Amino acid sequence: MNIRCFLTLLLFMGAICCTVQATTTISITVTDETDNLPVSGASIYIAGSYVGTTNTNGYFEYTHSFSSSYRIGIKKTGYEYWSTQVSSGKTSLDAEMTPEVGTLTINILDSESLEPLDDALVTITGDNIDETRSTDNYGTVDFKVSLDSSYIITVKLNSYETLTKNVEINDESKTVDYLLQRNDLVIFQIFDGESDTANTPLADAEIYIDGKLAGETGSSGKVTLNIEHEKTYNVEVKRSQYASFEEEHFFSNDEILYTVTLSKNLYPVTVSVYDDEKRPISDAEIYIDQNLYGVSDAYGRSGVTKISSGNHEFLVKKTGYNDYLITENIDGSLDDIIVTLDYSKSAVKIIVQDKDNKLVSGAIVSANGNSLGITDNTGMITTELIGNADYNFYVTAEGYNEFSDTRQVPLGSTEMTLTFVLEKKFDFLLIGIIAVAILILGFVVYNLKFRNGGTRGRNQKRPPRRYDGGGL
Numbered sequence: 001m002n003i004r005c006f007l008t009l010l011l012f013m014g015a016i017c018c019t020v021q022a023t024t025t026i027s028i029t030v031t032d033e034t035d036n037l038p039v040s041g042a043s044i045y046i047a048g049s050y051v052g053t054t055n056t057n058g059y060f061e062y063t064h065s066f067s068s069s070y071r072i073g074i075k076k077t078g079y080e081y082w083s084t085q086v087s088s089g090k091t092s093l094d095a096e097m098t099p100e101v102g103t104l105t106i107n108i109l110d111s112e113s114l115e116p117l118d119d120a121l122v123t124i125t126g127d128n129i130d131e132t133r134s135t136d137n138y139g140t141v142d143f144k145v146s147l148d149s150s151y152i153i154t155v156k157l158n159s160y161e162t163l164t165k166n167v168e169i170n171d172e173s174k175t176v177d178y179l180l181q182r183n184d185l186v187i188f189q190i191f192d193g194e195s196d197t198a199n200t201p202l203a204d205a206e207i208y209i210d211g212k213l214a215g216e217t218g219s220s221g222k223v224t225l226n227i228e229h230e231k232t233y234n235v236e237v238k239r240s241q242y243a244s245f246e247e248e249h250f251f252s253n254d255e256i257l258y259t260v261t262l263s264k265n266l267y268p269v270t271v272s273v274y275d276d277e278k279r280p281i282s283d284a285e286i287y288i289d290q291n292l293y294g295v296s297d298a299y300g301r302s303g304v305t306k307i308s309s310g311n312h313e314f315l316v317k318k319t320g321y322n323d324y325l326i327t328e329n330i331d332g333s334l335d336d337i338i339v340t341l342d343y344s345k346s347a348v349k350i351i352v353q354d355k356d357n358k359l360v361s362g363a364i365v366s367a368n369g370n371s372l373g374i375t376d377n378t379g380m381i382t383t384e385l386i387g388n389a390d391y392n393f394y395v396t397a398e399g400y401n402e403f404s405d406t407r408q409v410p411l412g413s414t415e416m417t418l419t420f421v422l423e424k425k426f427d428f429l430l431i432g433i434i435a436v437a438i439l440i441l442g443f444v445v446y447n448l449k450f451r452n453g454g455t456r457g458r459n460q461k462r463p464p465r466r467y468d469g470g471g472l
Helices: 003-021 428-459
Strands: 024-032 043-046 049-053 059-064 070-075 082-086 092-097 101-110 121-126 129-134 140-146 149-156 163-169 174-180 185-192 206-209 212-216 222-226 231-238 245-251 257-262 266-275 285-288 291-295 305-308 310-317 324-330 336-341 345-354 364-367 370-374 380-386 389-396 403-409 415-422
Touching: 024 070, 043 059, 049 059, 070 092, 082 092, 101 121, 101 149, 101 163, 121 140, 129 140, 140 149, 149 174, 163 174, 206 222, 212 222, 231 257, 245 257, 266 310, 310 336, 324 336, 370 380, 380 389, 389 415, 403 415
Parallel strands: 024 092, 101 174, 185 257, 266 336, 345 415
Antiparallel strands: 024 059, 043 049, 043 070, 070 082, 101 140, 121 129, 121 149, 149 163, 185 222, 206 212, 206 231, 231 245, 266 305, 285 291, 285 310, 310 324, 345 380, 364 370, 364 389, 389 403
């Protein structure tokens, strides 16, 4: 081997050695800029190529042989992308990564009305945050939070149960809605004590708390009110026509249902019964709401009874009188119900005939000056007349003398028959004609007889008188 070849080989091996010795190792430490804690699992990119991830201490080493500067990039979910340009000879690098920031929007609503709740205190605790804010008029509050993190949310508001929730934030902003339940609710249940069925709801009952109207029951007999517990209040329950309820009541923390049964007011009532001439009627049957209460006394009065407020039906009955029915609103303003009974009517059949029992048709019949009608071909009229009264009947018929009479329709009579007998008129003209005819006939007979007797007397001589010893 000549000297030239040896030198060439020596230079080649030196170049190789220099090349091996030019490699460089760089140590990379990745931390969170907010708390300086190591960031593990961060992906490392060297000159655009992925080379590995940081360990639990946020540490990574990389050996290279770059002869010029190069770029290092670091990527981790929940953090902004980090990158820098380093020289080829740099051996260590500290990278502080900035967490990505998102917005957590929290809406606070009432659990029953779903209305937004303002001034609710919302506290958020978690990654690098421990902050409390109040909701606005729309029940909303916003927090800036790190992405890919979890947080604890606590919500407090007077008269509401405290709410605690966990919320996970992924890689984008988030909105959550939370419902608060009131801790001061009391359900008032009002029952109708007048109902035949137990626990019948009473609507339109007014609830007063410390003298102020707080609510009114609906068709279910219920109303929900907000009352601070562990306090004593004056409670009143009122409803038209019902006796009011009132008491001092302490509401404990666990008291939610408050029940009251109302009964109607009772008012004294008397029933007085008279006829149309204001005379008292005794022994009249008195019914209240279809139930027989009693009978009127000698003064026409019932006993005193107490009746619940509201509308009630009064029925008064007595034989010979029409039933009396009335509905009265009992509210304390009326304590004596005056009842006037009208006499009942009787079905009256009127028959008109003569003394020979011949039925008289066409007869005009009136009573107390009022026409009742004309008899038919059976000599009859049917009508209705009030009982317990006297009637002056007047009957006229062609060929008959006028007829008048007073008859009574007895109290309590339901039907009766009245018979009127007419006398035929005396026909003086006919009698006169007959008399004249008799006179004429008599005169004719007399003249004929006289004429015949006179002729015989003139043709015969009178016999001589004879005298006895007495001179005759």
